Amino acid sequence: MGYDIERFVGYVNEGLLCCICRDVLEDPLQAPCEHAFCTACIHGWLVHHSNCPEDRQVLDMSVLRPLYRYMKNDLNRLQLHCKNSEHGCEMVCSLESIDRHERECEYGQISCSNAGCPVQIERRNLDGHLTVCEYRSRECPNGCGYTILRVEDAQHNCVAELRTELELLRSEMICRVEEAKHEMESRLDSQRRHMVQKESLLQNEIEELKSQMSRMMSDVRSLMAAERQHRQELEQADLEKRELMELLKGLQKDCRLNNTEGNKKSANFRPLTRLESVKRKPREVTVI
Structure with a gap:
């Protein structure tokens, strides 16, 4: 539904009226045939029809568009x-600002803010009503600290209310303890699983390190054995x-002695004649 035309000051252009409700357009939409409608009005119409209510041309929701800008400006300027x-x-x-004003209007009818109160009252009189509203809440005059409504005064029992509140607090506390317990158990389980996984990873790393250490010790023993063998070979070579x-020294000494003796024999040596050598040769053979 649109705005009641009787509320407007001065003349309202016919093009700014809804073709269905004949009031001033509210949240308007426009058809390709340029007829304009209130959004609520055209939605309700198209539920049962498939044409424009003004000229009966085919129409559906997909072709509806916002109002032309110049028409929208004219609409917003209406007083x-x-x-x-x-x-x-x-x-x-102006129509553009009327909604904002009416949300804050002092003469607007609003509901009492006290729960259960059915009174509708002008906004400007709300504060005065709240001071005398029989549904207003107040603290128990007997000192129990419980907030009560005036209509409940005759039924209020401090001891019963405190017991009820105590039971509620106890139930709430039990629920919170259970929730905390479940949360702690969940965290502990999560941490336990994490620790088991961590322990497994560390165990694998330890086993790997042991394996590496074993290989290193084997390599060290092999190197030490090779070093001992090398040392023995060096000692043997030395x-x-x-x-x-x-x-070599003995040979050199023998050579020197042989040289000395050779020199001596050379000094006493006299060359033999051919005849002497021939004569001496058989005798040497006979001796052999």
């Missing part, structure tokens, strides 16, 4: 009275070297 004018509000404002050096 109208507040809907609470019959209660005393004299405000006249011993053989010394023996060779001693042998």
